[in-house]
Amino acid sequence: MKKITILGSTGSIGTQAIEICDKHGIEIIALAAYSNVTLLAKQAKEHNVKTLCIYCEQKRSELEKLVDSDVTVLTGMEGLKTIASMNGVDMMLNSVVGMVGLVPTLTAIEHGTDIALANKETLVAGGKLVINNAKKKGVNIYPVDSEHSAIFQCLQGNKREQLKGIILTASGGPFYKKSREELADVGVEQALAHPNWSMGRKITIDSATLMNKGLEFIEAIWLFDLRPEQIEIVVQRESVVHSAVEYMDNSVIAQMGVPDMKIPIQYALLYPERVDCPTKHLSLADYGTLSFDRPDYETFDCLTACIKAITIGGTKPAIVNGANEVAVAAFLDGKIKFLKIGELVTKALENIKEKDITCVEDVLSADEQAREYVRKLIDEGEN
Ligand code: MG
Numbered sequence: 001m002k003k004i005t006i007l008g009s010t011g012s013i014g015t016q017a018i019e020i021c022d023k024h025g026i027e028i029i030a031l032a033a034y035s036n037v038t039l040l041a042k043q044a045k046e047h048n049v050k051t052l053c054i055y056c057e058q059k060r061s062e063l064e065k066l067v068d069s070d071v072t073v074l075t076g077m078e079g080l081k082t083i084a085s086m087n088g089v090d091m092m093l094n095s096v097v098g099m100v101g102l103v104p105t106l107t108a109i110e111h112g113t114d115i116a117l118a119n120k121e122t123l124v125a126g127g128k129l130v131i132n133n134a135k136k137k138g139v140n141i142y143p144v145d146s147e148h149s150a151i152f153q154c155l156q157g158n159k160r161e162q163l164k165g166i167i168l169t170a171s172g173g174p175f176y177k178k179s180r181e182e183l184a185d186v187g188v189e190q191a192l193a194h195p196n197w198s199m200g201r202k203i204t205i206d207s208a209t210l211m212n213k214g215l216e217f218i219e220a221i222w223l224f225d226l227r228p229e230q231i232e233i234v235v236q237r238e239s240v241v242h243s244a245v246e247y248m249d250n251s252v253i254a255q256m257g258v259p260d261m262k263i264p265i266q267y268a269l270l271y272p273e274r275v276d277c278p279t280k281h282l283s284l285a286d287y288g289t290l291s292f293d294r295p296d297y298e299t300f301d302c303l304t305a306c307i308k309a310i311t312i313g314g315t316k317p318a319i320v321n322g323a324n325e326v327a328v329a330a331f332l333d334g335k336i337k338f339l340k341i342g343e344l345v346t347k348a349l350e351n352i353k354e355k356d357i358t359c360v361e362d363v364l365s366a367d368e369q370a371r372e373y374v375r376k377l378i379d380e381g382e383n
Pocket of ligand 1 (some may be wrong): 146147
């Protein structure tokens with residue numbers, strides 16, 4: 001029986017992953033969540049999990065009251081690292097939100113545990129370290145994100161050296177075709193109304209600004225060893241074509257399916273098996289038409305900032321990511337307007353100098369510097 005640990009178990013990816021584990025008899029060894037003690041305790045009870053981590057330290061006693069006395073309750077980054085270095089685990093699913101995912105990923109790699117990766121920031125900020133260390137340790141990284149899963153699926157059975165490039169698809173988000181004038185006063189509720197995907201709050205805002213696509217652009221570079229000019233971003237409004245690859249003979253292979261994360265989650269967890277999955281069947285005839293378009297790089301400046309960041313390299317991607325995390329949180333708190341997110345990310349990109357990455361501290365300090373920079377701008381009245 002396959003054994004798994006899940007970081008971010010109460011989120012959208014985590015809860016769907018547990019459903020997949022149930023269906024296919026994968027044993028859950030440990031679970032971690034940010035602050036949702038009620039759901040975490042329920043998951044532990046239902047799946048007989050004896051090791052839990054609640055990231056928010058102050059929630060520890062609340063969780064301890066909800067679980068059996070033989071359950072180990074961990075907290076904070078130390079707790080995540082303890083889970084990431086558990087013995088006898090075949091795979092760790094990392095589906096936490098934000099930069100907090102980087103260190104647990106590196107810890108699991110150090111321990112030789114394969115990773116199903118749903119935490120974008122791990123590769124965006126620490127791509128070089130993560131990929132180099134994984135190679136050294138012979139650790140497999142299975143992408144969970146629908147686009148990267150699609151690319152990974154399209155690469156199966158073909159020669160990597162004959163790959164010409166990839167087509168990274170984007171839904172375009174809730175503000176597709178909108179101008180900057182139209183976006184000046186959009187509120188949190190409008191930004192959270194994604195047309196195709198139901199996801200957590202942070203990633204949904206990132207989809208509205210197209211930052212999400214920028215992060216995925218950077219992730220793809222690391223996962224598939226690509227150069228920026230090998231990636232074409234195409235808006236695929238229906239989110240049915242999840243991405244595609246192009247080979248030297250100009251043949252393009254795409255992966256399609258209904259927009260349901262259970263397909264890529266299951267592929268990562270059960271790779272290389274393709275077995276029954278609790279999702280709808282894709283009827284192309286029901287869709288009738290699939291549409292394709294170019295993204296609007298001027299309106300959606302977060303996307304442009306990400307591409308510039310990875311083209312420059314070093315800590316620049318960590319800088320745009322850190323800046324974005326603070327800006328998105330401020331937008332969700334009603335402190336800044338929607339378009340300010342892109343402006344702050346672009347300012348951080350332009351004004352914070354990059355460094356080479358030689359160790360995890362380089363990444364963490366660039367991230368902190370970007371956060372400080374954006375917090376300061378917001379405090380000074382950038383809104
Ligand atoms: Mg995606």
